[in-house]
Amino acid sequence: RIAGLRLDMDNDFKTWVGIIHAFAKHKVVGDTVTLPFVEFVRLCGIPTARSSAKLRKRLDSSLSRIATNTISFRSKGSEEYYVTHLVQTAKYSTKNDTVELKADPKIFELYQFDKKVLLQLRAINELSRKESAQALYTFIESLPPDPAPISLARLRARLN
Numbered sequence: 001r002i003a004g005l006r007l008d009m010d011n012d013f014k015t016w017v018g019i020i021h022a023f024a025k026h027k028v029v030g031d032t033v034t035l036p037f038v039e040f041v042r043l044c045g046i047p048t049a050r051s052s053a054k055l056r057k058r059l060d061s062s063l064s065r066i067a068t069n070t071i072s073f074r075s076k077g078s079e080e081y082y083v084t085h086l087v088q089t090a091k092y093s094t095k096n097d098t099v100e101l102k103a104d105p106k107i108f109e110l111y112q113f114d115k116k117v118l119l120q121l122r123a124i125n126e127l128s129r130k131e132s133a134q135a136l137y138t139f140i141e142s143l144p145p146d147p148a149p150i151s152l153a154r155l156r157a158r159l160n
Helices: 011-025 037-043 053-068 105-110 115-126 131-141 152-159
Strands: 032-036 070-074 081-085 089-093 098-102
Touching (some): 011 037, 011 053, 011 098, 011 131, 032 037, 037 053
Antiparallel strands (some): 032 098, 089 098
């Protein structure tokens, strides 16, 4: 179960894609990745020419919302319950102009990024400014190879 603040489809989705890219493309030390702010902006799919104070504030708010979202797991028939965050910590340093992201090692596979997904992001880039379509595409692509039948009528009903 995922719970927390409602995420903004425009800003937060782009920020989440940037987080995933950061863990995929940059050196991860332990469970942490540090990268220049301008590079993080580029990974979010935002033109680096737009890296203004307003954009910095927007990304700061987005990182905060993503970090407040929790994921909870409970195994069937188990008494154990595990709660963590989508991002364990997100640190933005204006002094160093860097972004530092820390993942929970127990859900690190969430951040793993294989070549197939990198290729699929080309489709997401083609859907720029269509954030709902991007989210739907990402959801459908993340389904297992043989999911239960999903009808378009059910998808439409769930989206409304």
